[in-house]
């Protein structure tokens with residue numbers, strides 16, 4: 355740690371009241387975060403728990419509309435956890451609990467009258483491992499519009515449009531009735547992106563979407579993200595630093611710190627800025643260490 | 651550079667002795683286990699074949715006396731009368747009624763329970779409920795039979811509802827048999843549904859599908875072959891169930907035209923007649939095996955249909 359190691363103590367509103375001490379830089383920097391113009395999702399003091407374990411602590415973060423934001427940081431620092439809390443996918447995990455506020459277009463997505471189903475319709479998600487349904491390519495795309503009752507005058511057109519936007523149409527147009535499982539990993543992932551686009555969300559969350567793909571498939575997905583940025587807000591978790599540098603407008607760097615009391619590691623936002631700034635002149639030593647591969 | 655030395659050297663590296671890839675240690679344990687497994691597999695086939703032959707030989711004898719047509723389509727079953735008649739339809743109708751009623755109960759309840767356990771119940775609750783379900787599957791069927799006869803038929807149907815029915819009915823037997831089959835269908839289809847990867851459900855949820863839609867449109871089709879297997883097993887158990895129908899469905903072989911009538915099923919007949927004093931080799935004795943063979947073929951038919959069905963509609967994950 356380069357600077358003084360004065361400890362700040364954080365307490366939570368939970369009944370457990372664990373007190374965790376962190377070095378102070380985090381608190382000071384949080385206040386100094388650059389504001390994101392035109393934010394579509396805003397997190398304020400977000401804590402995410404798995405039962406009593408606090409996986410993410412005190413995250414203040416805004417995501418710009420029609421921007422690509424990358425979340426980077428070492429394994430286990432809570433990137434996936436935070437990402438899932440943005441569209442209430444954590445609801446599906448037993449014992450997961452989100453504190454603080456997450457707003458989408460100004461509306462608290464955890465408000466008790468808000469329907470998680472509706473939230474996920476507006477904020478879609480692409481997963482680490484391609485997870486097409488065991489159905490035909492066509493039915494994979496048509497699934498979303500059908501379940502949400504999207505009034506598509508012509509489903510064929512909708513399927514073609516989604517596949518075209520996902521840069522997959524030329525490869526699959528002659529085998530729409532075949533199983534999606536016959537596609538390559540990269541094609542399956544683009545199919546999952548197409549499936550997400552088909553329900554016309556505003557935001558697409560991507561959790562390491564290229565981690566199981568080869569470099570060529572990866573670069574196709576990156577190109578695709580760049581094109582989708584015209585119409586969609588994209589938030590991507592990535593392990594690949596170059597990928598963040600290539601595609602993201604802004605980058606948030608997270609790390610995991612051990613609490614002095616319990617020894618449990620919890621994820622913290624260290625630094626958030628324009629990607630160029632993060633990669634060229636990070637303000638925090640830890641960011642610099644991580645970016646330059648000197649992370650311990 | 652490398653400090654790793656291949657054990658025993660390698661033929662590809664100069665200056666090293668060539669080494670054979672053939673195993674030089676005999677693996678007796680493995681050979682023995684393989685032998686045991688093969689014996690087990692062969693034994694299964696031999697025993698099944700033996701049962702089939704034991705059914706076939708007396709049946710062929712039976713069909714020398716009675717034509718297949720008269721057997722299958724005759725509507726009077728009176729094998730022990732002076733003017734004997736071997737039309738199996740009365741037995742078949744009784745079996746159809748009891749099995750049909752049982753499956754009407756067992757399939758919806760069983761699948762409902764499976765969906766609840768696999769998709770809705772919290773893990774803690776599931777851990778408690780699943781063993782309870784399996785205990786239910788272990789209750790001896792004679793207990794179910796008594797329950798059908800004394801409680802459902804006598805107390806509820808005749809006492810409480812004052813229904814126009816005798817001491818026995820295919821409805822009472824069928825309903826209770828349905829309850830008996832619920833755990834079988836629930837347990838096996840729950841296994842099939844739980845085996846569908848979580849990522850499928852997440853993918854569906856992320857598109858804005860609710861839990862019911864995810865269950866019906868993603869989990870169900872993906873688990874279809876297991877679910878069909880569960881239903882077929884349920885059908886086989888219903889068609890082959892003996893004790894409940896022998897006790898509660900009735901003992902007179904007459905064409906059954908309504909649920910409140912009594913009726914003797916195929917299994918009911920076999921159970922009854924086998925306890926009698928039919929001489930080995932007599933026509934009465936052979937009759938038992940002809941009915942048994944029919945039962946076997948019906949079950950086999952359901953299995954074939956289900957395999958075709960699964961091939962056609964299953965979704966592989």
Ligand SMILES: Nc1ncnc2c1ncn2[C@@H]1O[C@H](COP(=O)(O)OP(=O)(O)O)[C@@H](O)[C@H]1O
Pocket residue numbers: 404409427428429430431432433434435436447621
């Ligand atoms: N479903 C879960 N149940 C309990 N703990 C979890 C669960 N998912 C993640 N965690 C824990 O939360 C922390 C953050 O995990 P995760 O969000 O997956 O990190 P990342 O995506 O940055 O690698 C880790 O310590 C992990 O063990």
Ligand SMILES: [Mg+2]
Pocket residue numbers: 433434435561591
């Ligand atoms: Mg992750």
